[in-house]
Amino acid sequence: MSLSFDQRRKNVPRPSATVRNVRANSPRLRRLLLAVSGLVALAAAACSGGGEGDESIRISSVDAASSTALATTTPTPTPTPTPLPVPAKPENAFAGGRLVEAYLAEGEPDIEGCLPEVVTEWGMAPEVDGVRCASLDLDGDRKDEFVFLISYGAGADDTSPYEADLWFFEDEDAGYRFFNSARALANGITSALRIRSVEDLTSDGLPDVVLTWDECGASTCLTHVTIASNHNGTLEDLAPEDASLESVEEFTMEGGAISLRGGKVSSAGAGPQRELTKTVTWAGSHFRTETVEGAPTHLIHLVNDADRLFAAGQYEDARLAYLAVVNDTALADWKAEIGEAPGRSELQAYSTFRAGLSAYRQGDLLDAGQLLERTATSYAPTMHGRAALEYLVSLSGGSPPELACTAAERYLDTVAEQYNAFWNYGTENPQRTVTTLCR
Numbered sequence: 001m002s003l004s005f006d007q008r009r010k011n012v013p014r015p016s017a018t019v020r021n022v023r024a025n026s027p028r029l030r031r032l033l034l035a036v037s038g039l040v041a042l043a044a045a046a047c048s049g050g051g052e053g054d055e056s057i058r059i060s061s062v063d064a065a066s067s068t069a070l071a072t073t074t075p076t077p078t079p080t081p082t083p084l085p086v087p088a089k090p091e092n093a094f095a096g097g098r099l100v101e102a103y104l105a106e107g108e109p110d111i112e113g114c115l116p117e118v119v120t121e122w123g124m125a126p127e128v129d130g131v132r133c134a135s136l137d138l139d140g141d142r143k144d145e146f147v148f149l150i151s152y153g154a155g156a157d158d159t160s161p162y163e164a165d166l167w168f169f170e171d172e173d174a175g176y177r178f179f180n181s182a183r184a185l186a187n188g189i190t191s192a193l194r195i196r197s198v199e200d201l202t203s204d205g206l207p208d209v210v211l212t213w214d215e216c217g218a219s220t221c222l223t224h225v226t227i228a229s230n231h232n233g234t235l236e237d238l239a240p241e242d243a244s245l246e247s248v249e250e251f252t253m254e255g256g257a258i259s260l261r262g263g264k265v266s267s268a269g270a271g272p273q274r275e276l277t278k279t280v281t282w283a284g285s286h287f288r289t290e291t292v293e294g295a296p297t298h299l300i301h302l303v304n305d306a307d308r309l310f311a312a313g314q315y316e317d318a319r320l321a322y323l324a325v326v327n328d329t330a331l332a333d334w335k336a337e338i339g340e341a342p343g344r345s346e347l348q349a350y351s352t353f354r355a356g357l358s359a360y361r362q363g364d365l366l367d368a369g370q371l372l373e374r375t376a377t378s379y380a381p382t383m384h385g386r387a388a389l390e391y392l393v394s395l396s397g398g399s400p401p402e403l404a405c406t407a408a409e410r411y412l413d414t415v416a417e418q419y420n421a422f423w424n425y426g427t428e429n430p431q432r433t434v435t436t437l438c439r
Contacts, residue, residue, distance in 0.1 A: 083108045089122040093150060096122075097167050097178040100148065104169060104176035111135065115148060127156040130195045136207045139230045143171035147209065149195060161216040164193035166209075168228075168235065182211055185237040186226045191216065201256050201282050202231045208238075210258060212251060219267045223248040225258060225280060227287060240289045243280045257281045271426015272298040272334045299331040299347055300425050306351065307430065315358040322355035334425060346422060349379030350437075353388050357438055360401065383419055387411055387437060405438035412437065 084107040087099040100118065109115055114133035119126070128151050135144040146169040153162035166182035182190045190213035197210040209228040214221040225243040228235060248262040263276030275294030280287050296302055306321035326348045335343030356371030372388050372395075379385035387408040394407035412419055412434040423432040 081106070086117045086121045093122055093152075094163070094165050094183070097181065100167065101169060101176050101178040104146070105172075111146065122150075123152075125151045125153040125155060125158070125162070128153065128194070129156045129158075131198075132195075134195070134198050134209075136198060136209075138168075138206060138209075138228075138235065140206055141171070143173060145169060145171055146176060147195075149193065151193065153192070159192070161191035161214050161221060163189075163191060164213070165190055166193060166195065166211060166228075180228075180235050182213070182226060182228070185228055185235070186211075186213065186224065188213070188215065188224070190226075192221075196251060196258075197253050199256075201227065201287075202229060202238075203282070204231050206230050210253070212248075220246050220265045221248075222246050223251075223260060223262075225260070227258075227280075238287055240280065240287050242289045242291075243278065243287070245276060245278050265428055267427065269426055270428045272300060272332070273426075273428050274301055296331060298334045299325060299328060299344060300334060300429055302328060302331065303347055303351060304430060306354065310354060310358060315362045319355045319358035319362070322351040322358065325351035326355070335422075343422065345379060346382050346384060349375055349382040349384035349388070352379065353384050353391075353437070356388075383412065383415055383422070384437075391438070401438075408438055409434050 084103050086107065087096070087103050090096045090099065100115075103109055103118070104111070110117060111133075114131075118124075119132075128149060132149045132151070134147050136147070137143060138145045148167050148169070149164065150167060151162065151164045153160070153164070164182075167178060168180040170177040170179055182193055190211070192212075192214040194212050195209065196212055198207050199210075200206060201208045201210070206229070208231070211226040211228065212223055213226065214223050216222070222244050223246075225239045226237050227239040229238045230236075231238065243258075245260040245262050247264050247266060248260050250259075250261040252259045252261075258280040260278045261275065263278075264270075264273045274296060277292045277294070279290045279292070281290070293301075296305070302321065302325045306318055306325060309315075309318035309321055333342050333344045335341060352371055352375040356368045356375065359365075359371060360368035369392075372392050375388035376385055376392055380389075390411045391404045391408040394404035395401070399407070416434055419434060420431075425431075
């Protein structure tokens with residue numbers, strides 16, 4: 001504490017004062033000397049203290065230390081700051097990051113316990129699926145940042161799209177500054193947010209925070225993956241855009257790979273579906289997603305597989321896949337399951353026609369002709385059997401395959417409503433049309 005002292009100036013002659021010369025034998029000088037003598041006598045009496053028998057003049061001396069002690073006052077102790085209380089829940093809890101920041105820096109937070117006092121005061125879920133908080137060095141500065149889950153689920157087993165977010169705070173030396181959130185990283189309302197893992201997935205020595213959150217419609221929830229990482233020097237979401245899956249039934253992490261299993265939409269109009277597994281892995285500079293379909297359960301699934309091969313120009317594999325449809329007797333017929341006319345014969349006629357087209361594009365004209373003729377004869381009552389007949393008649397008249405396809409489409413145009421209705425296998429399966437048969 002610095003002290004202020006009152007400094008007094010001594011009386012000194014003014015620089016402008018004039019001193020006059022006076023002769024020693026002048027009456028004026030004699031009067032002046034007498035006056036001075038009187039003053040000296042008075043001064044001596046004053047110094048003696050005026051006591052009887054005290055013949056000496058006493059001079060009291062004050063040393064520097066005593067002078068300083070007299071002038072110095074005792075410093076006032078600095079009062080201990082009162083810790084901030086647990087902040088009250090704001091009207092919008094998800095706008096309360098700054099309140100928690102101030103409490104972390106100036107209150108008495110139970111960080112190791114994941115702020116149970118805030119959880120209680122704000123009426124959050126008493127338990128969550130996974131961890132509620134973590135202290136970890138996200139940026140490699142050897143100081144732990146703090147992440148805290150804001151969750152309003154009913155408990156750890158709650159599967160509803162409850163409101164949630166994850167807040168990121170700087171380290172203690174930085175005053176626990178609130179600097180990011182899962183909602184900002186994902187650019188979405190992170191319902192049913194969970195911390196799935198905190199581990200180094202990018203091999204840079206820094207922990208990555210793996211989150212999942214749901215985006216729900218009327219009947220189905222889409223689960224998204226967010227990977228909060230400082231790999232590129234700033235905290236960002238490194239998850240691929242396609243790292244999401246409907247109706248997730250299982251989430252696993254093994255060897256740095258993130259896996260989601262599910263994919264079946266619960267909507268009544270979805271049609272027959274296959275289970276999907278999406279796996280997200282680090283590819284050296286970015287994360288990538290691989291999708292694997294489960295085993296087919298309905299005949300339409302084999303048709304879908306064959307069509308994908310055909311569209312990719314893999315005609316040999318496509319021909320074999322179409323013939324697998326023709327020869328199958330075990331997979332379910334969805335049309336029959338929902339009470340419509342059985343669809344197996346129509347699917348097999350379509351697949352035989354497309355197997356012929358695959359052979360033709362491979363240059364195997366003999367096999368192509370045999371397969372098209374088989375479609376026209378073995379499946380004559382079907383729409384695809386009739387289309388194959390028109391195709392063959394046009395080819396036999398010397399038309400190129402493009403015009404032969406036009407002939408088949410002219411027939412299908414006459415039954416377009418029935419044809420489109422047949423190919424309605426629900427929203428989760430491709431919708432074929434008149435123009436997709438042979439183009």
